[in-house]
Amino acid sequence: MTNQEVANLLRQIAKILEIKGDSTFRIRAYEEAATRVENLAEPIEDIWKRGELTNVPGIGESIAAKIEEYLKTGKSSYLEEISKDIPKGLFEMMEVPGIGPRLAWRLYTEAGIQSIEELERALVEHKLQGLRGFGAKMEKKLLDGIQMYRQLSGRIPLYLALPIVHNVITYLKGHAKFVDIAPAGSLRRGRADIGDCDVLVATDDPIPVMEAFVKMPGVAQVLAKGDTKASVFTGGLQVDLRAVPVESWGAALQYFTGSKAHNIKLRELAIKKGYKLNEYGLFKMDTDEKVAGRTEEEIYNALGLPWIPPTMREDRGEIELAMTGKLPRLVEMKDIKGDLHVHSTFSDGTDTVETMARKAKEMGYEWLVISDHATGLGVVGGLKPEDLPDYIAAIKEAEKKVGIRIFVGLEGNIKADGTFLFTDDRVEVLIAAIHTALNQEKEKILDRYEKTFKEAKPHIVAHPTGRILGRRGGLNVTSSEVLQLCNKYDVVPELNCTPMRLDIDDVGVLTAVTQYHMPVALGTDSHDAEELVNMELGVIQAQRGWADPDHVINTWSAEKVEEWLRSGHKQ
Protein backbone atom coordinates (compact mmCIF):
# COMPACT_ATOMS: atom_id res chain seq x y z
CA MET A 1 0.00 0.00 0.00
CA THR A 2 1.59 3.30 -1.04
CA ASN A 3 1.52 6.57 0.86
CA GLN A 4 -0.51 8.05 -1.98
CA GLU A 5 -3.16 5.36 -1.63
CA VAL A 6 -3.46 5.98 2.11
CA ALA A 7 -3.62 9.74 1.50
CA ASN A 8 -6.35 9.17 -1.09
CA LEU A 9 -8.38 7.23 1.46
CA LEU A 10 -8.15 10.06 4.00
CA ARG A 11 -8.98 12.65 1.38
CA GLN A 12 -11.98 10.62 0.26
CA ILE A 13 -13.24 10.47 3.84
CA ALA A 14 -12.78 14.24 4.14
CA LYS A 15 -14.75 14.78 0.93
CA ILE A 16 -17.67 12.70 2.14
CA LEU A 17 -17.73 14.37 5.54
CA GLU A 18 -17.75 17.68 3.68
CA ILE A 19 -20.72 16.64 1.54
CA LYS A 20 -22.60 15.64 4.65
CA GLY A 21 -21.88 18.92 6.34
CA ASP A 22 -19.81 17.43 9.15
CA SER A 23 -17.66 19.56 11.45
CA THR A 24 -15.25 21.65 9.40
CA PHE A 25 -12.57 20.90 11.96
CA ARG A 26 -12.94 17.15 11.60
CA ILE A 27 -12.80 17.58 7.81
CA ARG A 28 -9.66 19.64 8.14
CA ALA A 29 -8.11 17.02 10.39
CA TYR A 30 -8.55 14.36 7.69
CA GLU A 31 -7.28 16.69 4.98
CA GLU A 32 -4.23 17.65 6.96
CA ALA A 33 -3.50 14.02 7.77
CA ALA A 34 -3.78 13.24 4.04
CA THR A 35 -1.29 15.97 3.15
CA ARG A 36 1.17 14.80 5.78
CA VAL A 37 0.97 11.18 4.58
CA GLU A 38 1.38 12.24 0.95
CA ASN A 39 4.53 14.16 1.82
CA LEU A 40 6.15 11.58 4.08
CA ALA A 41 9.67 10.70 3.03
CA GLU A 42 9.21 7.19 4.42
CA PRO A 43 6.68 4.47 3.50
CA ILE A 44 3.79 4.77 5.96
CA GLU A 45 3.74 1.00 6.13
CA ASP A 46 7.18 1.05 7.80
CA ILE A 47 6.03 3.65 10.31
CA TRP A 48 2.98 1.55 11.07
CA LYS A 49 5.07 -1.59 11.56
CA ARG A 50 7.14 0.26 14.14
CA GLY A 51 3.91 1.30 15.89
CA GLU A 52 4.68 4.97 15.37
CA LEU A 53 1.69 6.16 13.35
CA THR A 54 0.56 8.63 16.01
CA ASN A 55 4.01 10.22 16.01
CA VAL A 56 3.21 11.65 12.58
CA PRO A 57 1.89 15.20 13.07
CA GLY A 58 -1.83 15.33 12.32
CA ILE A 59 -2.40 11.62 12.97
CA GLY A 60 -4.07 10.74 16.27
CA GLU A 61 -5.61 7.58 17.66
CA SER A 62 -8.72 7.67 15.49
CA ILE A 63 -7.05 8.25 12.13
CA ALA A 64 -4.24 5.83 13.01
CA ALA A 65 -6.83 3.09 13.56
CA LYS A 66 -8.37 3.77 10.16
CA ILE A 67 -4.97 3.70 8.46
CA GLU A 68 -4.12 0.46 10.24
CA GLU A 69 -7.29 -1.24 9.07
CA TYR A 70 -6.65 -0.05 5.52
CA LEU A 71 -3.05 -1.29 5.53
CA LYS A 72 -4.09 -4.66 6.94
CA THR A 73 -7.19 -5.36 4.85
CA GLY A 74 -7.05 -2.94 1.93
CA LYS A 75 -10.48 -1.68 2.97
CA SER A 76 -11.98 0.86 5.31
CA SER A 77 -15.21 -0.03 7.04
CA TYR A 78 -15.59 3.59 8.11
CA LEU A 79 -15.39 4.82 4.51
CA GLU A 80 -17.88 2.16 3.40
CA GLU A 81 -20.23 3.14 6.20
CA ILE A 82 -20.26 6.89 5.52
CA SER A 83 -20.35 6.60 1.72
CA LYS A 84 -23.35 4.23 1.62
CA ASP A 85 -25.90 6.90 0.73
CA ILE A 86 -23.67 9.01 -1.55
CA PRO A 87 -24.01 8.51 -5.31
CA LYS A 88 -20.64 8.28 -7.09
CA GLY A 89 -21.62 10.99 -9.56
CA LEU A 90 -21.53 13.61 -6.80
CA PHE A 91 -17.73 13.51 -6.75
CA GLU A 92 -17.55 14.31 -10.44
CA MET A 93 -20.11 17.09 -9.99
CA MET A 94 -17.83 18.68 -7.43
CA GLU A 95 -15.12 18.93 -10.07
CA VAL A 96 -17.26 21.53 -11.84
CA PRO A 97 -16.07 25.05 -10.94
CA GLY A 98 -18.69 26.63 -8.70
CA ILE A 99 -20.01 23.38 -7.29
CA GLY A 100 -18.74 22.54 -3.85
CA PRO A 101 -19.80 19.81 -1.45
CA ARG A 102 -22.81 21.66 -0.05
CA LEU A 103 -24.31 22.49 -3.42
CA ALA A 104 -23.68 18.97 -4.74
CA TRP A 105 -25.50 17.55 -1.72
CA ARG A 106 -28.43 19.97 -2.13
CA LEU A 107 -28.72 19.21 -5.84
CA TYR A 108 -28.94 15.53 -4.98
CA THR A 109 -31.27 15.71 -1.98
CA GLU A 110 -33.53 18.50 -3.24
CA ALA A 111 -33.61 17.75 -6.97
CA GLY A 112 -32.45 14.13 -7.22
CA ILE A 113 -29.51 15.04 -9.44
CA GLN A 114 -26.71 12.46 -9.45
CA SER A 115 -24.45 13.35 -12.37
CA ILE A 116 -23.14 16.19 -14.49
CA GLU A 117 -25.32 15.05 -17.39
CA GLU A 118 -28.47 15.16 -15.26
CA LEU A 119 -27.48 18.57 -13.94
CA GLU A 120 -26.93 19.92 -17.44
CA ARG A 121 -30.34 18.71 -18.60
CA ALA A 122 -32.09 20.18 -15.56
CA LEU A 123 -30.36 23.51 -16.11
CA VAL A 124 -31.23 23.69 -19.80
CA GLU A 125 -34.86 22.85 -19.01
CA HIS A 126 -34.93 25.44 -16.17
CA LYS A 127 -36.06 22.79 -13.74
CA LEU A 128 -33.99 24.10 -10.86
CA GLN A 129 -35.47 27.59 -10.67
CA GLY A 130 -37.72 26.59 -7.79
CA LEU A 131 -34.71 25.86 -5.58
CA ARG A 132 -33.59 28.42 -3.02
CA GLY A 133 -30.85 30.58 -4.46
CA PHE A 134 -31.38 29.54 -8.07
CA GLY A 135 -31.92 32.40 -10.48
CA ALA A 136 -30.98 32.89 -14.13
CA LYS A 137 -27.44 33.92 -13.18
CA MET A 138 -26.87 30.74 -11.21
CA GLU A 139 -28.09 28.68 -14.16
CA LYS A 140 -25.63 30.36 -16.48
CA LYS A 141 -22.78 30.13 -13.99
CA LEU A 142 -23.22 26.37 -13.65
CA LEU A 143 -23.66 25.77 -17.38
CA ASP A 144 -20.45 27.74 -17.98
CA GLY A 145 -18.82 25.73 -15.22
CA ILE A 146 -19.80 22.44 -16.88
CA GLN A 147 -18.37 23.61 -20.18
CA MET A 148 -15.16 24.64 -18.51
CA TYR A 149 -14.90 21.32 -16.70
CA ARG A 150 -15.07 19.55 -20.04
CA GLN A 151 -12.33 21.72 -21.52
CA LEU A 152 -10.02 21.47 -18.55
CA SER A 153 -7.86 18.39 -18.54
CA GLY A 154 -6.82 18.85 -14.95
CA ARG A 155 -3.35 20.04 -14.15
CA ILE A 156 -0.85 20.99 -16.83
CA PRO A 157 2.93 20.56 -16.74
CA LEU A 158 4.93 23.49 -15.38
CA TYR A 159 6.71 24.15 -18.67
CA LEU A 160 3.40 24.72 -20.49
CA ALA A 161 2.11 27.10 -17.82
CA LEU A 162 5.28 29.22 -17.77
CA PRO A 163 4.79 30.79 -21.23
CA ILE A 164 1.10 31.50 -20.57
CA VAL A 165 1.93 33.46 -17.43
CA HIS A 166 4.84 35.13 -19.19
CA ASN A 167 2.44 36.35 -21.89
CA VAL A 168 -0.02 37.70 -19.32
CA ILE A 169 2.71 39.61 -17.52
CA THR A 170 4.16 41.01 -20.73
CA TYR A 171 0.72 42.14 -21.88
CA LEU A 172 -0.12 43.84 -18.59
CA LYS A 173 3.24 45.63 -18.54
CA GLY A 174 2.28 47.22 -21.86
CA HIS A 175 -1.35 47.99 -21.03
CA ALA A 176 -1.60 48.96 -17.37
CA LYS A 177 0.26 50.93 -14.71
CA PHE A 178 1.60 49.37 -11.54
CA VAL A 179 4.69 49.26 -9.36
CA ASP A 180 5.52 45.55 -9.47
CA ILE A 181 4.25 42.28 -10.93
CA ALA A 182 5.22 38.66 -10.28
CA PRO A 183 3.93 35.12 -10.65
CA ALA A 184 2.98 33.44 -7.39
CA GLY A 185 1.17 30.24 -6.45
CA SER A 186 2.29 26.75 -7.38
CA LEU A 187 4.17 28.25 -10.33
CA ARG A 188 6.49 30.13 -7.97
CA ARG A 189 6.80 27.05 -5.79
CA GLY A 190 7.94 25.19 -8.91
CA ARG A 191 5.39 22.40 -8.75
CA ALA A 192 5.83 19.97 -11.62
CA ASP A 193 2.21 20.42 -12.59
CA ILE A 194 0.05 23.50 -12.28
CA GLY A 195 -3.69 23.71 -11.66
CA ASP A 196 -4.09 27.44 -12.19
CA CYS A 197 -1.76 30.41 -12.44
CA ASP A 198 -1.57 33.19 -9.90
CA VAL A 199 -0.21 36.61 -10.79
CA LEU A 200 0.29 39.34 -8.26
CA VAL A 201 0.46 43.06 -8.97
CA ALA A 202 1.46 45.91 -6.63
CA THR A 203 -0.51 49.08 -7.23
CA ASP A 204 -2.49 51.74 -5.42
CA ASP A 205 -4.87 52.08 -8.37
CA PRO A 206 -6.03 48.50 -9.04
CA ILE A 207 -9.27 49.00 -10.99
CA PRO A 208 -7.70 49.90 -14.37
CA VAL A 209 -5.32 46.92 -14.03
CA MET A 210 -8.27 44.57 -13.48
CA GLU A 211 -10.00 46.13 -16.50
CA ALA A 212 -6.97 45.56 -18.71
CA PHE A 213 -6.62 42.00 -17.42
CA VAL A 214 -10.14 40.81 -18.22
CA LYS A 215 -9.98 42.51 -21.66
CA MET A 216 -6.73 40.80 -22.65
CA PRO A 217 -6.79 39.16 -26.08
CA GLY A 218 -7.13 35.41 -25.72
CA VAL A 219 -9.41 35.54 -22.68
CA ALA A 220 -12.04 32.88 -23.32
CA GLN A 221 -14.09 33.63 -20.23
CA VAL A 222 -14.13 35.96 -17.23
CA LEU A 223 -14.78 33.83 -14.16
CA ALA A 224 -14.79 36.59 -11.58
CA LYS A 225 -13.98 40.27 -11.50
CA GLY A 226 -13.76 42.53 -8.48
CA ASP A 227 -11.80 45.67 -7.63
CA THR A 228 -8.73 43.81 -6.41
CA LYS A 229 -9.14 40.28 -7.72
CA ALA A 230 -10.14 38.73 -11.02
CA SER A 231 -9.99 35.33 -12.68
CA VAL A 232 -10.03 34.51 -16.37
CA PHE A 233 -9.78 31.43 -18.51
CA THR A 234 -7.07 31.75 -21.16
CA GLY A 235 -4.85 29.38 -23.08
CA GLY A 236 -6.72 26.45 -21.55
CA LEU A 237 -5.77 27.62 -18.09
CA GLN A 238 -7.31 29.63 -15.26
CA VAL A 239 -5.27 32.72 -14.43
CA ASP A 240 -5.97 34.69 -11.26
CA LEU A 241 -4.80 38.28 -10.87
CA ARG A 242 -4.67 39.86 -7.46
CA ALA A 243 -3.84 43.53 -6.80
CA VAL A 244 -2.35 44.64 -3.50
CA PRO A 245 -1.14 47.94 -2.04
CA VAL A 246 2.57 48.55 -2.50
CA GLU A 247 3.31 48.44 1.23
CA SER A 248 1.79 44.93 1.43
CA TRP A 249 3.83 43.45 -1.42
CA GLY A 250 5.79 40.98 0.72
CA ALA A 251 2.76 39.84 2.69
CA ALA A 252 0.78 39.35 -0.50
CA LEU A 253 3.60 37.48 -2.22
CA GLN A 254 3.84 35.21 0.81
CA TYR A 255 0.10 34.70 1.02
CA PHE A 256 -0.40 34.19 -2.69
CA THR A 257 2.54 31.81 -3.08
CA GLY A 258 1.11 29.31 -0.62
CA SER A 259 0.88 26.46 -0.37
CA LYS A 260 -2.41 26.60 1.42
CA ALA A 261 -1.19 24.08 4.01
CA HIS A 262 2.01 26.08 4.56
CA ASN A 263 0.01 29.28 5.01
CA ILE A 264 -2.33 27.72 7.54
CA LYS A 265 0.66 26.54 9.58
CA LEU A 266 2.20 29.98 9.40
CA ARG A 267 -0.99 31.74 10.51
CA GLU A 268 -1.38 29.33 13.40
CA LEU A 269 2.17 30.19 14.43
CA ALA A 270 1.31 33.89 14.13
CA ILE A 271 -1.67 33.47 16.45
CA LYS A 272 0.46 31.67 19.03
CA LYS A 273 2.80 34.62 19.00
CA GLY A 274 -0.03 37.14 19.35
CA TYR A 275 -0.23 38.21 15.71
CA LYS A 276 -2.69 38.00 12.87
CA LEU A 277 -1.33 37.23 9.40
CA ASN A 278 -3.14 38.00 6.17
CA GLU A 279 -2.22 39.14 2.68
CA TYR A 280 -1.86 42.75 3.87
CA GLY A 281 0.70 42.11 6.54
CA LEU A 282 1.47 40.80 9.98
CA PHE A 283 -0.52 42.65 12.66
CA LYS A 284 -0.49 42.68 16.43
CA MET A 285 -3.64 40.93 17.57
CA ASP A 286 -4.60 43.50 20.22
CA THR A 287 -3.69 46.83 18.63
CA ASP A 288 -3.89 45.95 14.91
CA GLU A 289 -0.49 47.57 14.57
CA LYS A 290 1.34 46.40 11.46
CA VAL A 291 4.71 44.88 12.25
CA ALA A 292 5.73 43.45 8.85
CA GLY A 293 4.56 43.26 5.26
CA ARG A 294 6.86 44.99 2.80
CA THR A 295 9.00 41.90 2.19
CA GLU A 296 8.62 38.18 2.79
CA GLU A 297 11.80 38.17 4.87
CA GLU A 298 10.24 40.69 7.27
CA ILE A 299 7.28 38.42 7.88
CA TYR A 300 9.20 35.19 8.40
CA ASN A 301 11.72 36.97 10.62
CA ALA A 302 9.00 38.61 12.72
CA LEU A 303 7.65 35.11 13.36
CA GLY A 304 11.07 33.99 14.50
CA LEU A 305 11.89 32.09 11.31
CA PRO A 306 14.45 32.44 8.56
CA TRP A 307 13.01 33.13 5.10
CA ILE A 308 11.80 29.81 3.69
CA PRO A 309 12.39 29.30 -0.05
CA PRO A 310 9.11 29.03 -2.06
CA THR A 311 10.11 25.59 -3.37
CA MET A 312 9.97 24.23 0.20
CA ARG A 313 6.58 25.69 1.16
CA GLU A 314 4.47 22.53 1.08
CA ASP A 315 3.99 21.82 4.80
CA ARG A 316 6.35 18.87 4.62
CA GLY A 317 7.88 19.86 7.93
CA GLU A 318 9.77 22.90 6.62
CA ILE A 319 8.31 25.27 9.24
CA GLU A 320 9.33 22.95 12.07
CA LEU A 321 12.78 22.66 10.49
CA ALA A 322 13.05 26.44 10.09
CA MET A 323 12.25 26.84 13.80
CA THR A 324 15.33 24.80 14.65
CA GLY A 325 17.42 26.96 12.30
CA LYS A 326 18.40 23.92 10.25
CA LEU A 327 16.98 24.72 6.81
CA PRO A 328 19.24 23.22 4.14
CA ARG A 329 21.14 25.45 1.72
CA LEU A 330 19.24 24.36 -1.39
CA VAL A 331 21.02 23.47 -4.60
CA GLU A 332 20.97 26.23 -7.21
CA MET A 333 21.70 26.45 -10.91
CA LYS A 334 25.02 28.16 -10.17
CA ASP A 335 26.18 25.04 -8.27
CA ILE A 336 25.76 22.77 -11.29
CA LYS A 337 29.03 21.57 -12.84
CA GLY A 338 27.79 18.90 -15.23
CA ASP A 339 24.94 16.98 -16.84
CA LEU A 340 24.66 13.23 -16.27
CA HIS A 341 22.45 12.16 -19.16
CA VAL A 342 22.93 13.42 -22.73
CA HIS A 343 22.52 11.81 -26.15
CA SER A 344 24.33 12.43 -29.44
CA THR A 345 24.19 11.34 -33.06
CA PHE A 346 25.66 8.01 -31.95
CA SER A 347 22.09 7.01 -31.09
CA ASP A 348 18.93 9.09 -31.42
CA GLY A 349 20.32 12.57 -30.68
CA THR A 350 20.33 15.23 -33.39
CA ASP A 351 23.60 16.93 -32.40
CA THR A 352 27.15 15.60 -32.41
CA VAL A 353 29.14 14.88 -29.28
CA GLU A 354 31.15 18.03 -29.94
CA THR A 355 28.05 20.24 -30.27
CA MET A 356 26.66 18.89 -27.02
CA ALA A 357 29.99 19.48 -25.32
CA ARG A 358 30.18 23.08 -26.57
CA LYS A 359 26.73 23.79 -25.17
CA ALA A 360 27.77 22.29 -21.84
CA LYS A 361 30.86 24.48 -21.83
CA GLU A 362 28.74 27.52 -22.69
CA MET A 363 26.58 26.75 -19.65
CA GLY A 364 29.68 26.92 -17.50
CA TYR A 365 29.97 23.21 -16.86
CA GLU A 366 33.23 21.45 -16.03
CA TRP A 367 32.14 18.05 -17.22
CA LEU A 368 29.49 16.13 -19.14
CA VAL A 369 28.30 12.54 -19.48
CA ILE A 370 27.53 11.48 -23.04
CA SER A 371 25.20 8.54 -22.54
CA ASP A 372 23.89 7.21 -25.82
CA HIS A 373 21.49 4.29 -25.97
CA ALA A 374 22.88 0.80 -26.11
CA THR A 375 21.49 -1.50 -28.75
CA GLY A 376 18.29 -3.30 -27.98
CA LEU A 377 15.89 -0.43 -28.52
CA GLY A 378 14.71 -0.92 -32.07
CA VAL A 379 13.64 2.62 -32.80
CA VAL A 380 16.77 4.40 -31.75
CA GLY A 381 19.46 2.23 -33.26
CA GLY A 382 21.88 2.20 -30.41
CA LEU A 383 25.47 1.26 -29.76
CA LYS A 384 26.74 -2.29 -30.14
CA PRO A 385 29.93 -3.44 -28.42
CA GLU A 386 31.80 -3.13 -31.72
CA ASP A 387 30.75 0.56 -31.99
CA LEU A 388 32.43 1.50 -28.72
CA PRO A 389 35.91 2.34 -30.12
CA ASP A 390 34.46 4.97 -32.50
CA TYR A 391 32.19 6.32 -29.79
CA ILE A 392 35.02 6.65 -27.29
CA ALA A 393 37.31 8.19 -29.91
CA ALA A 394 34.69 10.85 -30.70
CA ILE A 395 34.26 11.61 -27.01
CA LYS A 396 38.00 11.91 -26.41
CA GLU A 397 38.38 14.17 -29.42
CA ALA A 398 35.56 16.47 -28.30
CA GLU A 399 37.01 16.49 -24.80
CA LYS A 400 40.27 17.82 -26.16
CA LYS A 401 38.75 20.30 -28.62
CA VAL A 402 36.15 21.79 -26.27
CA GLY A 403 38.16 21.57 -23.10
CA ILE A 404 35.79 19.94 -20.63
CA ARG A 405 35.91 16.50 -19.08
CA ILE A 406 33.55 14.14 -20.93
CA PHE A 407 32.64 10.82 -19.37
CA VAL A 408 31.87 7.81 -21.54
CA GLY A 409 28.32 6.88 -20.62
CA LEU A 410 25.85 4.31 -21.84
CA GLU A 411 22.10 4.10 -21.34
CA GLY A 412 21.12 0.46 -21.43
CA ASN A 413 17.61 -0.91 -21.66
CA ILE A 414 16.32 -3.23 -18.96
CA LYS A 415 14.50 -5.86 -20.99
CA ALA A 416 11.10 -7.30 -20.15
CA ASP A 417 12.67 -10.28 -18.37
CA GLY A 418 15.11 -8.12 -16.42
CA THR A 419 18.19 -8.94 -18.48
CA PHE A 420 20.42 -6.10 -19.46
CA LEU A 421 22.05 -6.16 -22.86
CA PHE A 422 25.63 -5.31 -22.31
CA THR A 423 28.08 -3.74 -19.98
CA ASP A 424 31.67 -3.00 -20.85
CA ASP A 425 34.68 -1.95 -18.83
CA ARG A 426 35.31 0.91 -21.22
CA VAL A 427 32.04 2.51 -20.14
CA GLU A 428 32.61 4.94 -17.27
CA VAL A 429 28.99 5.77 -16.40
CA LEU A 430 26.41 3.03 -16.78
CA ILE A 431 22.78 4.12 -16.80
CA ALA A 432 19.96 1.58 -16.66
CA ALA A 433 16.42 2.35 -17.73
CA ILE A 434 13.15 0.72 -18.59
CA HIS A 435 11.89 1.68 -22.04
CA THR A 436 9.83 -1.35 -23.00
CA ALA A 437 7.12 -3.56 -21.50
CA LEU A 438 5.90 -0.60 -19.46
CA ASN A 439 2.57 -2.12 -18.48
CA GLN A 440 3.84 -5.00 -16.41
CA GLU A 441 2.53 -5.39 -12.91
CA LYS A 442 4.39 -3.90 -9.99
CA GLU A 443 6.15 -7.07 -8.82
CA LYS A 444 7.47 -7.79 -12.29
CA ILE A 445 8.83 -4.26 -12.72
CA LEU A 446 10.54 -4.37 -9.33
CA ASP A 447 12.01 -7.79 -10.17
CA ARG A 448 13.43 -6.35 -13.38
CA TYR A 449 15.04 -3.49 -11.52
CA GLU A 450 16.44 -5.79 -8.84
CA LYS A 451 17.90 -8.27 -11.30
CA THR A 452 19.62 -5.53 -13.28
CA PHE A 453 20.83 -3.66 -10.18
CA LYS A 454 22.33 -6.88 -8.84
CA GLU A 455 23.85 -8.23 -12.04
CA ALA A 456 24.83 -5.23 -14.16
CA LYS A 457 25.59 -2.88 -11.24
CA PRO A 458 24.59 0.36 -13.01
CA HIS A 459 25.60 3.67 -11.46
CA ILE A 460 22.31 5.39 -12.20
CA VAL A 461 18.72 4.37 -12.88
CA ALA A 462 17.10 6.79 -15.33
CA HIS A 463 13.50 8.07 -15.13
CA PRO A 464 12.74 5.47 -12.44
CA THR A 465 8.93 5.61 -12.42
CA GLY A 466 8.41 6.38 -16.11
CA ARG A 467 5.82 9.05 -15.40
CA ILE A 468 4.76 11.41 -18.17
CA LEU A 469 3.14 14.57 -16.81
CA GLY A 470 -0.34 15.40 -17.98
CA ARG A 471 -0.88 11.84 -19.11
CA ARG A 472 -1.96 8.74 -17.31
CA GLY A 473 0.40 5.86 -16.98
CA GLY A 474 4.01 5.45 -16.18
CA LEU A 475 5.28 2.26 -14.63
CA ASN A 476 3.27 0.55 -11.93
CA VAL A 477 5.76 1.61 -9.27
CA THR A 478 6.20 4.57 -6.96
CA SER A 479 9.45 6.43 -6.49
CA SER A 480 9.59 5.16 -2.94
CA GLU A 481 9.54 1.52 -4.10
CA VAL A 482 12.37 2.03 -6.59
CA LEU A 483 14.33 4.01 -4.00
CA GLN A 484 14.29 1.09 -1.58
CA LEU A 485 16.07 -0.96 -4.26
CA CYS A 486 18.43 1.90 -5.08
CA ASN A 487 19.39 2.04 -1.42
CA LYS A 488 19.92 -1.71 -1.22
CA TYR A 489 22.11 -1.96 -4.33
CA ASP A 490 23.81 1.44 -4.18
CA VAL A 491 22.32 2.74 -7.41
CA VAL A 492 21.76 6.50 -7.71
CA PRO A 493 18.27 7.57 -8.79
CA GLU A 494 18.05 10.02 -11.64
CA LEU A 495 15.93 13.12 -11.54
CA ASN A 496 15.21 13.23 -15.25
CA CYS A 497 14.87 16.88 -16.29
CA THR A 498 12.80 16.33 -19.45
CA PRO A 499 9.95 18.83 -18.92
CA MET A 500 7.30 16.14 -19.28
CA ARG A 501 9.04 13.71 -16.97
CA LEU A 502 10.67 15.31 -13.90
CA ASP A 503 11.13 11.78 -12.62
CA ILE A 504 11.81 10.92 -9.77
CA ASP A 505 9.30 13.37 -8.36
CA ASP A 506 9.87 15.89 -5.58
CA VAL A 507 8.76 13.56 -2.78
CA GLY A 508 11.12 10.95 -4.23
CA VAL A 509 14.02 13.39 -3.93
CA LEU A 510 12.94 14.17 -0.37
CA THR A 511 13.01 10.46 0.41
CA ALA A 512 16.41 9.94 -1.16
CA VAL A 513 17.95 12.94 0.56
CA THR A 514 16.38 12.88 4.03
CA GLN A 515 15.61 9.20 4.45
CA TYR A 516 18.46 7.38 2.71
CA HIS A 517 21.00 10.22 2.63
CA MET A 518 21.59 9.22 -0.96
CA PRO A 519 22.56 11.63 -3.76
CA VAL A 520 20.43 12.16 -6.87
CA ALA A 521 21.65 12.51 -10.46
CA LEU A 522 20.19 15.28 -12.58
CA GLY A 523 20.06 14.32 -16.23
CA THR A 524 18.46 16.40 -18.97
CA ASP A 525 18.21 13.38 -21.28
CA SER A 526 18.93 15.93 -24.03
CA HIS A 527 18.52 14.86 -27.60
CA ASP A 528 19.70 18.20 -28.94
CA ALA A 529 21.96 20.88 -27.50
CA GLU A 530 19.23 23.35 -26.64
CA GLU A 531 17.68 20.86 -24.25
CA LEU A 532 20.60 21.12 -21.86
CA VAL A 533 18.88 24.20 -20.37
CA ASN A 534 16.18 21.93 -18.96
CA MET A 535 18.62 21.42 -16.09
CA GLU A 536 16.92 24.41 -14.48
CA LEU A 537 13.59 22.59 -14.18
CA GLY A 538 15.41 19.70 -12.55
CA VAL A 539 17.17 21.98 -10.08
CA ILE A 540 13.79 23.40 -9.05
CA GLN A 541 12.40 19.90 -8.48
CA ALA A 542 15.53 18.99 -6.51
CA GLN A 543 14.93 22.04 -4.31
CA ARG A 544 11.38 20.83 -3.72
CA GLY A 545 12.98 17.65 -2.36
CA TRP A 546 15.18 19.72 0.00
CA ALA A 547 18.35 18.76 -1.86
CA ASP A 548 21.50 20.62 -0.84
CA PRO A 549 24.50 20.67 -3.21
CA ASP A 550 26.17 17.67 -1.53
CA HIS A 551 23.18 15.48 -2.43
CA VAL A 552 23.28 16.41 -6.11
CA ILE A 553 26.06 14.69 -8.04
CA ASN A 554 25.97 17.44 -10.67
CA THR A 555 27.52 19.88 -8.18
CA TRP A 556 30.55 17.66 -7.64
CA SER A 557 33.93 18.31 -9.27
CA ALA A 558 35.02 15.94 -12.04
CA GLU A 559 37.52 14.43 -9.57
CA LYS A 560 34.82 13.73 -7.03
CA VAL A 561 32.62 12.17 -9.72
CA GLU A 562 35.52 9.93 -10.73
CA GLU A 563 35.97 8.91 -7.12
CA TRP A 564 32.29 8.01 -6.87
CA LEU A 565 32.45 6.00 -10.11
CA ARG A 566 35.40 4.02 -8.79
CA SER A 567 33.93 3.27 -5.39
CA GLY A 568 31.11 0.93 -4.55
CA HIS A 569 30.48 -0.18 -8.11
CA LYS A 570 31.99 -2.83 -10.31
CA GLN A 571 34.47 -3.86 -7.66
Add this chain to the structure above:
DNA sequence: GCCGTTTTCGGCCCGACTGTTTTCAGTCG
Protein backbone atom coordinates in the same frame (compact mmCIF):
# COMPACT_ATOMS: atom_id res chain seq x y z
C1' DG B 1 -10.37 14.71 14.81
C1' DC B 2 -6.11 16.83 16.61
C1' DC B 3 -3.54 19.21 19.95
C1' DG B 4 -1.17 21.37 24.33
C1' DT B 5 6.05 24.67 28.62
C1' DT B 6 -0.33 29.35 29.86
C1' DT B 7 -4.80 24.37 28.01
C1' DT B 8 -6.60 17.00 28.43
C1' DC B 9 -11.22 21.08 27.13
C1' DG B 10 -12.00 24.29 23.99
C1' DG B 11 -10.02 26.03 20.71
C1' DC B 12 -9.02 25.30 15.48
C1' DC B 13 -6.44 30.71 9.12
C1' DC B 14 -8.09 34.40 6.46
C1' DG B 15 -10.25 37.22 3.09
C1' DA B 16 -12.43 38.17 -1.78
C1' DC B 17 -16.12 37.32 -4.70
C1' DT B 18 -20.86 35.65 -6.01
C1' DG B 19 -25.68 35.45 -5.90
C1' DT B 20 -29.89 37.23 -4.25
C1' DT B 21 -29.38 36.20 1.46
C1' DT B 22 -32.15 42.47 3.35
C1' DT B 23 -27.18 40.05 6.84
C1' DC B 24 -25.04 35.64 4.71
C1' DA B 25 -23.69 30.93 3.13
C1' DG B 26 -21.04 28.78 -0.25
C1' DT B 27 -16.97 28.55 -3.04
C1' DC B 28 -12.33 29.37 -3.87
C1' DG B 29 -7.48 29.83 -3.09
